[in-house]
Amino acid sequence: MARLLLARLFHAAVVGAIVATSVFLLLQFAPGDPFATALDGADVPSTVRAEWRARYGFDRPPGERFLRWAQALAHGELGYSASRHRTVAAVVADAVPRTLLLVGTALALGFAAGIGIALLQVRHHQRWPDRLLGALTLLGVALPEFLLALLAMTWLGARWRLFPVAGIGGLGDPAAWPLWERALDLLWHLALPAGVLALAVAARVARHQRAALLQVMHEDFIRTARAKGLGEWDVLRRHALPNAIGPVIALLGLALPSLVGGAVLIERIFGWPGMGLTLFDALLARDYPLVLAAVLMATLLAVVARTVTDVIADVVAPRRVRER
Amino acid sequence: MSTLLAVEGLCLDAMREASASPTSILRDVSFSLREGETIGVLGASGSGKTSLALSLLALLPPGIMARGRITFEGHEMLTATRGARRTLRGRRLSMVFQEPLSALNPRQRVGAQVAEVAQAHGERNAVRARRAAVEMLGRVGLADADRLAQRFPHELAGGERQRVLLAAALLLDPALLVADEPTSALDVTVQAQVLQLLRAQQRERGMALLLVSHDLGVIATTCERTVVLYDGRLVEDAPTRQLLRSPEHAHSRALVDAIRPAERAE
Numbered sequence: 001m002a003r004l005l006l007a008r009l010f011h012a013a014v015v016g017a018i019v020a021t022s023v024f025l026l027l028q029f030a031p032g033d034p035f036a037t038a039l040d041g042a043d044v045p046s047t048v049r050a051e052w053r054a055r056y057g058f059d060r061p062p063g064e065r066f067l068r069w070a071q072a073l074a075h076g077e078l079g080y081s082a083s084r085h086r087t088v089a090a091v092v093a094d095a096v097p098r099t100l101l102l103v104g105t106a107l108a109l110g111f112a113a114g115i116g117i118a119l120l121q122v123r124h125h126q127r128w129p130d131r132l133l134g135a136l137t138l139l140g141v142a143l144p145e146f147l148l149a150l151l152a153m154t155w156l157g158a159r160w161r162l163f164p165v166a167g168i169g170g171l172g173d174p175a176a177w178p179l180w181e182r183a184l185d186l187l188w189h190l191a192l193p194a195g196v197l198a199l200a201v202a203a204r205v206a207r208h209q210r211a212a213l214l215q216v217m218h219e220d221f222i223r224t225a226r227a228k229g230l231g232e233w234d235v236l237r238r239h240a241l242p243n244a245i246g247p248v249i250a251l252l253g254l255a256l257p258s259l260v261g262g263a264v265l266i267e268r269i270f271g272w273p274g275m276g277l278t279l280f281d282a283l284l285a286r287d288y289p290l291v292l293a294a295v296l297m298a299t300l301l302a303v304v305a306r307t308v309t310d311v312i313a314d315v316v317a318p319r320r321v322r323e324r
Numbered sequence: 325m326s327t328l329l330a331v332e333g334l335c336l337d338a339m340r341e342a343s344a345s346p347t348s349i350l351r352d353v354s355f356s357l358r359e360g361e362t363i364g365v366l367g368a369s370g371s372g373k374t375s376l377a378l379s380l381l382a383l384l385p386p387g388i389m390a391r392g393r394i395t396f397e398g399h400e401m402l403t404a405t406r407g408a409r410r411t412l413r414g415r416r417l418s419m420v421f422q423e424p425l426s427a428l429n430p431r432q433r434v435g436a437q438v439a440e441v442a443q444a445h446g447e448r449n450a451v452r453a454r455r456a457a458v459e460m461l462g463r464v465g466l467a468d469a470d471r472l473a474q475r476f477p478h479e480l481a482g483g484e485r486q487r488v489l490l491a492a493a494l495l496l497d498p499a500l501l502v503a504d505e506p507t508s509a510l511d512v513t514v515q516a517q518v519l520q521l522l523r524a525q526q527r528e529r530g531m532a533l534l535l536v537s538h539d540l541g542v543i544a545t546t547c548e549r550t551v552v553l554y555d556g557r558l559v560e561d562a563p564t565r566q567l568l569r570s571p572e573h574a575h576s577r578a579l580v581d582a583i584r585p586a587e588r589a590e
Binding site: 219220221223224225226227228229230231232234238239242243 | 427
């Protein structure tokens with residue numbers, strides 16, 4: 001386990017360096033800089049523009065700027081966000097927990113629901129519950145997330161007024177709100193974005209889990225379990241599922257990083273101020289230090305996700321470790 | 325002794341989607357088994373003997389249609405409800421399979437795989453179920469059963485695995501044990517040991533045994549009576565000693581001759 005973690009740490013460092021370098025390079029090809037919208041008007045004297053750019057080091061050649069940025073990063077400095085008028089570290093520290101809350105809730109709900117759906121389908125294989133749920137999960141996979149999001153917004157949010165359609169809540173003076181009321185308000189705002197993401201996850205998980213379960217149901221040890229007098233639910237839960245969960249855990253490893261990025265769309269639609277929305281706004285504002293930090297953070301999360309998945313796989317499927 | 329198991333006019337047909345006519349696996353098979361009796365089902369591969377064994381526990385895979393009657397302790401196995409079959413399996417009639425490795429769950433410790441038989445039949449106390457499992461593992465000749473119960477199937481030897489399966493099958497003291505080629509996948513020396521254990525347990529418990537094998541040698545040393553299956557039909561039903569002395573059907577004769585090459589030469 002220690003060797004695995006150490007290897008992953010090294011892996012994270014290498015990938016992080018490659019990603020940071022390539023993003024920095026790509027940004028050099030993009031037109032404009034953080035001052036483009038604010039300063040590049042006809043009414044601003046060119047001396048003023050040059051002075052501001054010099055103050056933030058944008059008059060230097062790209063190579064030197066990269067080295068300076070990397071050096072600062074090594075000291076834990078992420079820079080200053082011109083569009084937010086705060087340090088990048090403060091912006092990221094606000095946004096990361098919100099994204100983790102959104103994605104974590106969506107994954108937990110989505111995986112639980114998806115595995116449950118698959119178990120139900122296999123329990124009633126080729127009868128109507130299987131067919132109905134199969135059609136629904138296919139629909140869930142096929143529907144684009146933004147469409148689901150808009151449907152949820154229109155009906156659950158606007159028509160029936162069950163949930164707020166945007167934001168994260170907690171407006172006004174925090175001191176006036178008791179802690180549990182603020183938490184409840186946060187969950188209330190979380191319902192739609194997390195629900196839509198969870199539906200998309202559940203549909204994919206259910207289809208993978210069903211296929212994996214059906215394959216295992218042909219194994220000899222399933223027959224043994226039935227010969228022991230176990231009920232079908234126990235056969236599924238105790239024997240089929242532990243042997244069919246591997247592919248779905250691998251799916252978690254793939255889904256986590258893409259969800260951190262894929263949440264951009266959902267965060268944008270529902271105005272959820274997490275890393276996705278931060279990255280989106282930072283790109284529009286050409287806030288390079290913030291873009292770089294957001295991309296680095298996503299890379300870090302991806303590597304952490306892979307490590308967590310490996311650890312889960314080891315716990316759920318002990319044989320894999322022992323054979324290694 | 326009263327009749328424990330009666331098979332009457334059993335026909336098994338495999339339904340294949342492609343062809344309109346089903347393939348026949350077993351045709352009109354009838355025999356019965358008394359309490360405590362040992363019977364061997366002898367046949368070449370493809371004679372339908374494994375399907376026969378599975379049908380006794382109503383464990384046939386979907387797509388195989390069964391006709392006829394299988395009566396075990398007064399229960400109609402082919403028409404019984406799911407719940408009725410479930411309460412019989414593992415408690416009144418058990419089964420051990422040919423491939424001990426694939427018949428065990430690779431992700432579960434072997435002790436738990438034995439203990440869950442008790443848990444499936446009403447034992448709520450996990451500690452008591454575990455203790456019973458460890459004790460049974462010891463009784464089927466596994467040394468250091470307490471530690472062995474903590475292992476996974478792939479960490480055991482072939483003979484040990486088959487003993488684990490036997491422990492699970494015998495845990496609740498069934499009236500009938502169905503053994504489908506229980507020694508075919510094992511080394512020759514281990515084969516003899518497992519067979520000996522099977523015989524000892526049968527005698528000790530006074531349990532009935534239905535032993536399926538292609539090997540007349542295995543059946544001859546274990547079973548009082550033998551039925552011979554040939555191409556889905558039951559062609560002979562005789563005491564094993566009589567079968568060995570004067571087999572009636574041509575196929576039985578061929579099987580008997582096969583293990584007596586020296587005598588034939590005389």
